[in-house]
Amino acid sequence: MNTSIFHKLLLMPILILLFIPELFALVIIKSDNPNFQYTGRIDFSVPDQPVMYWPGTYIKANFEGSVLIVMLDDQTGQSYYNVFVDEDYAHPKVIDCLAGNHIYVVSATLSDTIHSILITRRTEASTGPTKFIGIQLNDGKTLLPPTERSENKIMFYGNSITCGMGNEAPDGSGDDNMLHENNFLAYGSIASRILNAEYMCTAKSGIGIMISWFDMVMDDYYYRLNPDDVNSNWDFNEFIPDVVVINLFQNDSWLVGGINPVPDSSQRVAAYIAFVREIRSRHPEAFIVCALGSMDATKVGSPWPGYIESAVENLRIQDNDSLLSTLFFPFDPAWTKHPRVRHHQVMAQNLANHINEQMNWITNVDDIFYNELPTTFTLSQNYPNPFNPTTTINYSVQSPGIVRLVVFDMLGQEVKTIINEYKNSGNYKVVFNSGNISSGVYYYQLMQSNNIQTKSMVILK
Numbered sequence: 001m002n003t004s005i006f007h008k009l010l011l012m013p014i015l016i017l018l019f020i021p022e023l024f025a026l027v028i029i030k031s032d033n034p035n036f037q038y039t040g041r042i043d044f045s046v047p048d049q050p051v052m053y054w055p056g057t058y059i060k061a062n063f064e065g066s067v068l069i070v071m072l073d074d075q076t077g078q079s080y081y082n083v084f085v086d087e088d089y090a091h092p093k094v095i096d097c098l099a100g101n102h103i104y105v106v107s108a109t110l111s112d113t114i115h116s117i118l119i120t121r122r123t124e125a126s127t128g129p130t131k132f133i134g135i136q137l138n139d140g141k142t143l144l145p146p147t148e149r150s151e152n153k154i155m156f157y158g159n160s161i162t163c164g165m166g167n168e169a170p171d172g173s174g175d176d177n178m179l180h181e182n183n184f185l186a187y188g189s190i191a192s193r194i195l196n197a198e199y200m201c202t203a204k205s206g207i208g209i210m211i212s213w214f215d216m217v218m219d220d221y222y223y224r225l226n227p228d229d230v231n232s233n234w235d236f237n238e239f240i241p242d243v244v245v246i247n248l249f250q251n252d253s254w255l256v257g258g259i260n261p262v263p264d265s266s267q268r269v270a271a272y273i274a275f276v277r278e279i280r281s282r283h284p285e286a287f288i289v290c291a292l293g294s295m296d297a298t299k300v301g302s303p304w305p306g307y308i309e310s311a312v313e314n315l316r317i318q319d320n321d322s323l324l325s326t327l328f329f330p331f332d333p334a335w336t337k338h339p340r341v342r343h344h345q346v347m348a349q350n351l352a353n354h355i356n357e358q359m360n361w362i363t364n365v366d367d368i369f370y371n372e373l374p375t376t377f378t379l380s381q382n383y384p385n386p387f388n389p390t391t392t393i394n395y396s397v398q399s400p401g402i403v404r405l406v407v408f409d410m411l412g413q414e415v416k417t418i419i420n421e422y423k424n425s426g427n428y429k430v431v432f433n434s435g436n437i438s439s440g441v442y443y444y445q446l447m448q449s450n451n452i453q454t455k456s457m458v459i460l461k
Contacts, residue, residue, distance in 0.1 A: 025139035026067065031132045035143035036061050039198055040121075041225055041234050049073070049131045053227050055163050055183035056156075056201035058120040059132060065141035066110045068117065073101040076128030082184050084118040085110065089184075094122070096179070097130065114144065120189075122182045124163045124204060125227035152197035152361055155241035155286070156188040157222055157279065160205035161295065162247050164189075166338040175338040185341045187329075188245060190348035195361055200239050208251035210271045211259055218248060219275060223282070236282045243355055244279060244286045253297040253304050265307065272311040280321065287358055293329030294339050294347055300331075300441050300458060305386075327354050330385045330458060350383040353392070379446040379453035382432070386458035393418070394429045395446050404447045405430065407437075407457075415442060423448075434459045 032048040040057030042050045070083060077099030082092040083106050095104045106117075121130070156162050164186030166175025173180075183189055183201060192199035202222055206213035226232035249272065256262060263271065272290075279288065290308050297304040305328045315321045329347045339347065355361070380394040397403055405419040418432055432444075439461045445454045 030134040037146040055124040062144040065138035068106040069136035071133035073131035078127040080122040153241040158203040158247040162203040187344040187347035191351040194352040247291040291327045346381040377451040386460040
């Protein structure tokens with residue numbers, strides 16, 4: 001991925017002459033142009049200076065011409081944005097904001113035709129608000145009507161995992177460099193694209209339901225338009241989601257011992273119930289997915305998934321709320337940091353499948369996976385996981401040959417051979433039925449010649 005940083009270009013004459021002669025004749029398209037399409041909790045109190053705070057907030061437009069310049073006014077100089085032209089999601093132009101009102105040249109060498117632009121906020125609200133001033137195009141060029149919005153909408157409430165904290169960081173580095181936080185490649189954003197759904201993210205690193213790494217919990221935060229203003233209220237009618245995903249309790253699992261007195265199991269369940277009821281009051285018709293993971297709150301033996309399951313069961317009985325489900329993203333004990341992009345991709349596919357099962361939005365969420373021949377030998381994480389009794393395993397075979405897919409127990413003893421046959425190059429999926437196999441952690445291994453890949457799965461009965 002191209003992560004080149006596009007700072008403000010100083011408009012010195014020599015630079016203009018060498019690189020952007022079109023700057024002599026540019027037109028400013030202000031942010032209040034009706035052909036800009038906004039999604040997110042955005043403050044429009046000053047119509048031509050909308051303020052963006054929340055991770056994943058995005059702006060779409062269709063424009064003419066060969067030059068594209070973005071105008072942003074960032075409060076702190078700490079925010080980051082992606083700019084995608086013509087849906088080239090593999091090569092974003094990354095804007096590392098400077099404090100104040102600046103221009104950022106995205107390209108001066110586009111073909112002189114019609115293009116699309118997508119601007120997404122990579123970082124969370126802690127990096128400060130940004131005013132979108134507009135864009136600049138070649139003189140005589142303009143915006144065209146936007147693409148029609150999707151009918152489906154998903155709202156996410158979460159912590160650093162949902163923000164995408166550290167998801168682009170090298171494996172050997174820390175997670176807290178904001179350059180490495182890219183909400184566009186967090187699981188919620190990816191899953192929403194798989195499902196062709198409008199996406200909104202309300203998340204903050206370190207936040208919990210009962211306790212956070214700071215003096216505030218999600219109940220104090222989730223309703224705000226301006227995240228830093230306790231009296232700033234978001235109008236929930238502005239975005240009415242079909243699905244709400246809650247991924248919280250990770251920070252609670254780390255910090256609960258700091259509450260005096262320490263809440264017992266029933267109090268932890270009650271706190272989750274209270275929060276879901278609060279969310280239900282805001283989204284009365286939405287299907288709510290109560291998720292957790294993929295960090296160590298979902299490790300084998302953790303009680304925290306059980307608290308969520310108990311809370312959801314109580315809500316189904318006490319409130320007659322049938323629009324609820326649970327989904328737990330598996331914890332890989334070999335990976336103890338925030339999930340990287342590769343982990344988010346697996347989470348996104350699991351979530352997309354889960355939502356598709358509940359909502360039946362599309363006929364096959366695996367279309368993205370199966371349409372192209374593979375270029376690598378790949379074994380994907382099973383979904384759902386944990387599971388009982390069945391789970392789906394995706395895998396890719398680059399070259400034809402005999403392929404074996406085998407399940408082993410913790411001692412390395414073979415439990416089940418799922419596949420042992422000749423396969424052509426292609427993408428495959430298989431449904432594994434655990435049958436009489438007892439609960440526990442197991443490993444499944446894909447083998448072909450000298451290629452071997454192994455992943456873990458959890459059977460819960």
